[in-house]
Amino acid sequence: MPTPHPPVYFDNAATSFPKPEQVATAMDVLLRSTALSPGRAAHAFSLTAGRVIFAARELLAAFFGCPDSSRVIFTANVTEALNVGIFGLLRPGDHVIATGTEHNSVMRPLRHLEQQGRITVSVLPVSAAGETDPADLVRCRRPGTRLIVVNHVSNVTGTVAPLAELAALKEGALLMVDAAQSAGLFELDATGLGIDFLAFTGHKGLLGPTGTGGFVLGPGIDLPPFKMGGTGSASERELQPDFAPDCYEAGTPNTLGIAGLAAGVRFIQETGLTTIRSHELALTSRFLDGLSQIKGIMVYGLPTRAGRGAVVSFRPGGKSVDEVAYRLDREFAIMARAGLHCAPLAHRGLGTFPEGTVRVSFGFFNTTDEVEYCLDALARIAGA
Ligand SMILES: Cc1ncc(COP(=O)(O)O)c(C=O)c1O
Known part of the structure; x- marks a missing residue:
């Protein structure tokens, strides 16, 4: 009887496996050595947790070319990040352009708003090889176009979108990029490319654990908070703080997962x-x-x-x-x-x-x- 081949995991577009050893170690050490509630108290464990989150935010800001780490917001995954951006940025009557390769985490919120008569959506055609032609963006753009959504790398064909060309054509619209399949594989300079909302997930190419992700909010983009509650800051007020990142991150964060995500990103930088x-x-x-x-x-x-x-x-x-x-x-x-x-x-x-x-x-x-x-x-x- 031939020796069976060890299992082969070829589903890294769903979630990467295995994770680098450093990711498991960082999470294991943290879980065993400290409590994980940051910014809530002045005791040593809370300060340690706060430093972990701050260091991860700084790391991701540098990784995605964002000069202000307070504009890196952590969420549970890219789906949550995209929903926050789509529901928060769009106003009644807005027109949205999406590439023809978008995932349901973009299409479902867009189609929902469209079905309610709040927005209109144009989808760019794709070639047989899954390519997007920037000329189609020019054809679809209108004065009321508020948002352009680009899936950077298709999770179906792997085709890379011409992000720089599309970004150069955004004119007065906001550019949202779904980097679910590209972060950790391609360089992503949010500032250089003029990306207004860069959504990432932590558990695919960034090699972190599930339950992590976030977005990078471009300078001057006004996005309302999507959940409200305890932030450990401005606690004398019953209103949500009005400064980033606190205004977006109510509730005890996934400190453990974020530590793992940071370890994944460090592995990528070292490699x-x-x-x-x-x-x-x-x-x-x-x-x-x-x-x-x-x-x-x-x-x-x-x-x-x-x-x-x-x-x-x-x-x-x-x-x-x-x-x-x-x-x-x-x-x-x-x-x-x-x-x-x-x-x-x-x-x-x-x-x-x-x-x-x-x-x-x-x-x-x-x-x-x-x-x-x-x-x-x-x-x-x-x-x-
Ligand atoms: C292009 C794209 N967008 C969004 C998602 C959703 O990712 P998550 O489940 O981490 O929110 C995926 C993952 O399947 C994806 O490939």
Whole structure:
């Protein structure tokens, strides 16, 4: 009997695994050594927790090119950040432009507001490879366009949006970027690019734990608080403080998770974004090459690694995507994902709605051996 292959995790676009050892250590040490309620008391444990949060805020501000760390706001994930931005920034009568690759964490709040008759939404077309053409943004822009939402890297095709070109065309509108799949892979300079609302999640490419994320609020952007309560500051007042970050962060924060997120970002800085990206794109490249040799497989997105993140979507010839993902898992211990990946809009554009695709997404800790093993498994499934 052949030795079974160790489990292979290829679902890093959902959440990265494993996390760097430093992340587990930072969380373990903190949990065992101190209480985690920051800014609420003057005792040593509260001060320690406050320093952890402050250091993480400063780290993320530097990481995302934000000169004022008080404009980095922590949330539970990118979905919460995007909801806060969409519900907080839009006013009745506003027009919104979204790319055709947006995740439901953007489309559902937008469609909800649209259904209530409060906003109108234009969706930019995507090419067969999932590309957005900046000329379409110019065509859709109107005097009432208040917000442009760009998914930086598609979680379906891995296609990278032309962020700098789109940003240069925003004119009087606000630019919101969903960096769920790009943070930790690509450099993101919120100030340099003129991003007004940069939403990130902590548990994917930033290598932190689930339950972490946030947004970077551009200078001068007026966003109302989305929840109110104890902040440990201005406690003599029954009204919410009016200064960032406190006005947005009522309630005891996820100190433990934020410490883990900071450790993940430090790991990225020590390793280097270029090193991480080269490794993940080398795996992507080899996988794309290998898929092209397997009969009947149709790959979506760009044909080579250029213009891609480390996500590959494909459809097997003559088999359902569910069957392939199921067999990869049960027969080969390879964890991939089948379906719409919470992005039905992107699949409509690609022509893969409603069945979706099999999605394989690589992380820094994946190896070439795992890619070869997966290609071999897919060839066997295709042949069987
Ligand atoms: C592009 C994109 N946006 C938003 C999300 C939502 O991420 P989270 O579940 O961390 O809020 C995801 C993750 O699936 C994503 O890929």
